[in-house]
Amino acid sequence: MKRFSITTLLILLIAFVNAQNTDGGATELLNKVSKKYQAFTSLQFHYTLVTTKDTKTLGSTQGDFYLKGNKYHTSYQGQTFYCDGVTLWNYQKSTNEVSIFEYDPEDDDNMMNPRLLLKNWDKHFRAKFIRDEISNNQSVAIIDLTPKYNQSYYRIRLFINKNTMTINKIAIYEKDNTIYTYHIEQFKSNVTLSDDTFTFNKSKYPGVEVNDMR
Secondary structure (H helix, E strand, O other), rough: OHHHHHHHHHHHHHHEEEEEOOOOOOHHHHHHHHHHHHHOOOEEEEEEEEEEOOOOEEEEEEEEEEEEOOOOEEEEEEEEEEEEOOEEEEEEEEEEEEEEEOOOOOOOOOOOOOOHHHHHHHHEEEEEEEEEEEEEEEEEEEEEEEEEEOOOEEEEEEEEEEEOEEEEEEEEOOOOOOOEEEEEEEEEEOOOHHHHHOOOHHHOOOEEEEOOOO
16 A cells, blocks of 8 residues: 555656646746846847748848837838837838827737747747757757637747847747748847837928827
8 A cells, every 4th residue: 555655656746747847948948038038128139021821932021120128119011110118100101101009018919029029928828849959050949839819820939049048030820821930130138229219200201191099
């Protein structure tokens, strides 16, 4: 009876340990990376967005991203976004018009913002370690995030530089087989950024049509 109890206890302990490691260490790594990103006062990077579907490349575009506290600025594909943490401006170059919204981080698409993506990630995703690989002589960990709630995408794949603990690439897998891959380059943290970077200046866009949606 005593032997059976000890054996049973050992089995339960092993099962418990295995259950804690089903993500392959992804949780521990993500928490470390998230802690680092949350400590940044600001960051900026250049990125290349590649869109593919069914192994075919549909297009490629480049842009820049700036973040300071809860403010951000980015531009790509003829659109420019300004956000001062309270107001969000979306400028469309093709029509020379800007739409103004009240900023709500819960409603915003933050997939390309590493800091917001990682903030409280465990509330929104399940994580799984996929593999390590060598890229440009750097050790890179690949981790998949699966949304806990229904989304247009079914997976976000992160490529994490294990030497710098920063994200090199983010791939978003949509349910229609479209993949949006952000290649992050020229990453800089704790840089000096003017508050003007995050507000829309009407004087710089002569004749702009303003649509205030607030």
